[in-house]
Amino acid sequence: MWEFLQNLFLDYTLRTVTLGSAVLGIVSGALGSFAVLRKQSLLGDAISHAALPGIALAFLITGSKTSLILITGAAIAGWLATLFVISITRTTRIKTDSALGLILSVFFGSGLVLLTFIQRQPYATKAGLEKFLFGQAAALLQSDLITMSVLSTIIIFLVFVFWKEFKIFSFDPDFTASLGFSVHVLDILITSLLVIAIVIGLQTVGVVLMSAMVVAPAAAARQWSDRLGVMVILSSLFGAMAGVGGAIISSLTPRLPTGPTIVLGISAIVFFSILLAPNRGLVWRWVAEQKNRHQLQLEAVLSDLYILARQHQDLEHGHPIEVLRTMSIGHGGVDRTLKELKSMGWVDRKSDGNWILTPRGWEQARQMAERGAITE
């Protein structure tokens, strides 16, 4: 463990990989939150796939593999794809999901063609572009890290500056427009930031799986918080955790691709969040439901006794458990419920084994009847 920590700070590759993945997780988590809330999760998928031909073309034109140049190519292609999707939905009868699928496959397909073409060329530097498919964290250089960090800082800063505008725009765009804010500017701005957040992660996670880094951290974070600010921070945190974890594991294990490892990490976080988060988590809801059902059972038996007591006009008249069982068909667990009511002091068992309401139980049932919870 100590050795590992030492490596983390001293080992060049490990440090670069860890920091790079953290940065990509933070940015995609933050921007992903807005994409998910604006119901644009699929746009992330289209943008990341569409980036591939941009990367290939950027290399073909410049012959350079500098990350800034490739990222620029990727961003331009991602942007063009978004633009196409928007204009297709505006000018034709094709719906958004079809337009997204169309653009995604056309761009991704031409990206693959270009990649194959590049590999057939006799360049000395041709190797390495295919890492953009599934990502390769170990190939990150210090210079890549600096590029990523600078871009990320700008993105996070802009999110902070436009916080109020992004929030209202994501919640209610029509109202935002009626207040005089330019929703076109906001749309372009927030989409551009999303494009940059995505292309930053392509080298590490790859174009195929990058959309998971947009959607998954935000979906997990939403489970834990009802505040936008907390959600965005948590989403960044989850993204960073998955990024760092996945990158380290894959760089320590030979032949393990980075992208899928990171995505498996974030999937695990999503899984636990959906299961365990308070209020929204499945387990939490199940417990709440059980509690509710338990309460209903108590009230059902209490109200049965109340009805019986009223029919007999006598509080002291005991009722055998069989009667209660017959009355609560469908409720079940009458014995257990009676025992619990007794420990609460609401019912009592007479010497002949029959059950009666105590005065306190009577009072309780009467209040229920007033609420309309008992129908005779």
Add this chain to the structure above:
Amino acid sequence: MENQNRTLAIEVEDLTVAYREKPVLWDVDLHVPAGILQAIIGPNGAGKTTLIKAILGLIKPSAGRVLIYGKPYNQQRHLVAYVPQRGSVDWDFPTNVLDVVLMGRYGRLGWFRRPGKEDYQKAEEALVKVGMADFMRRQISQLSGGQQQRVFLARALVQEALVYFMDEPFQGVDATTEKAIISLLKELRAAGKTVLVVHHDLQTVAEYFDWALLLNVRRIASGAVSEVFTDQNLRLAYGGKVGFLTYHGHQKATASSERL
């Protein structure tokens, strides 16, 4: 105040909106004097919501112009408040009631400025006014339909406007909310504000509103409710489908205009 009563709060001329080749609004004129409650009525697909959105510039009209207190809408935006249909947003958005109401202040704040003490105070006052003070910190996904509507009304109140546009505020709300909205409308009128409300229920038009615009793609009629609600106008707007409503609506309209 007196001056406002004589001027027109809203002046819409020749407003035409088309989706692709199909006209949704055709050559609609609307003149609303200041200080009245005006209902916009018409069958489904008559273009009621489109009319409001076109006035507010949310939809680009093919033709027409909109003046608010005599000047183009773009210059008068700060005089206008808007209550969209509550179904138009996702109520599972991660935010609370107070935060949504504060959004009504964003227009005044403009770009970048964050809401301050005064804005919070105004938001809280508005929530008290609509009877939602106890729900200030409530997550918005936990509100009933009527409560959601009251939050939207509070958000419009903090805009401190002169002209209010409300899209179906009575749609699917409980009796408490309906009462709250009515008393709010009266309060706004008493303060000299002008309110335009898209309304669905013919029966209550005469009871709640002073003026009505009967719309079905074209303007059928506009003016005092008792003048607008004639058998002929209603038939023009709704076709032959409202025999029963026509009769009762008309009776009611006449009765309440006599009361006034």
